[in-house]
Amino acid sequence: MGKIVLAAKVTHVPSLMLSEREGSPLKGMRDGAIKSLRELGRRAHERGVDTFVVFDTHWLSNFGYHINANARHKGSYTSHEAPHMIQNLGYDLPGDPILAEQIATEARKMSLNVLAHKVQTLGLEYGTIVPMHYMNADGRANVVSVASPLFTSVDESRTLGDAVRRAVEACDRKVALIASGSLSHRLWPNKNLGPEAWTTVASEFNRQVDLRVLELWQQRRYKEFVAMLPDYAVKCNGEGGMADTIMLFAALGWDAYAGEAEQLCDYFPSSGSGQVSVEFHVPA
Ligand SMILES: [Fe+2]
Structure with missing residues (x-):
């Protein structure tokens, strides 16, 4: 039987990459966050992960639930929303069509229509590419990317998360679940996009609620966290409606989850949003 062997909520901000550029004013500023992603990748490989399932809050869908079921993800990525930040970023990663199809099958059993696509021109978005760049740099593990639907409900995204858990069990895979998105996500307006935008929420x-959320996670008060999650997503400008977090917690058992939350980097602002990387430990 397959198993979730790693689960994490991670940052994917473009400033990670900017902070590695020579001469960038951000040089070195995101070292802690980059280290957190590399460490999660190291742990995943150490635990024999076959496939990363990434809940991607930059693959936004207006029309329902979608999964990238391609056997190979290959391309050169320039971000439409931030072409000055991510340009010509190459990726070449194996996919996992069997697991992707199984997620869609399990979701349909629970009356949620989910489409798993094998379309070679369907590329990955940077919510998947950036974490994989650091966590799966050598492309050793497969990647399945899951879109965040904009016009849906918490209940439907919970069903998708449940379907992921069932599919992992059915497919005999060791899987890492990655919720790729921010905590709060109000961005600075254009006129405030100066250097201070990198260092302030x-x-x-939003900052206070984010800090409270981290405290609740530290104290394993997940019952309270999932009870506030629908309001948190709306009132703190959730990225992709925080679909990534909803799906992750659903896959982990929602309010029955009781594992340790291990924060792997300091909470940090980026363009006004609140960012962090946290592993949610699952029983070995
Ligand atoms: Fe983002």
Whole structure:
């Protein structure tokens, strides 16, 4: 029987890559976050992960639930939303069509229509590419990317998360689940996009709620966290409606999850959003 062997909520901000460029004013500023992603990748490989399933809050869908079921993900990526930040980033990663199809099958059994696509021109988005760049640099493990639907409900995204867990069990895979998205996500308006945008959260309310969320996770108060998650996603400008977090917690058992939350880098602002990497430990 397959198993989830690693689960994490991670940052994917473009400033990670900017901070590695020689001469960048951000040089070195994201070292802690980069280290956190590399460490998660190291742990995943150490645990024999076959496939990363990435809940991607940059693959936004207006029309329902989608999974990239390609056997190979290969391309050169320039971000449409931030072409000055991510340009010509090459990726070449194996996919996992069997697991992708199984997720869609399990979701349909629970009356959620999910489409698993094998379309070679369907590329990956940077919510998947950036974490994989650091966590799966040598392309050793397969990658399945899951879109974040914009017009849906918490209940439907929970069903998708449940389907992922069932599919992992059915497919005899060791899987790492990656919720790729920010905590709060109000970005600074254009006129405030100066250097301070990299170092400040755009809303003190959001910053305070993010810090409270990290505290709840540290104290394993997940029952309270998932109870506030629908409001948190709306009131703190959730990236992709925080679909990544909803799907991750659903796959882990929602309010029945009781594992340790291990924060792997300091909470940090990026363009006004709140960012972090946290592993949610699952029983070995
Ligand atoms: Fe993002």
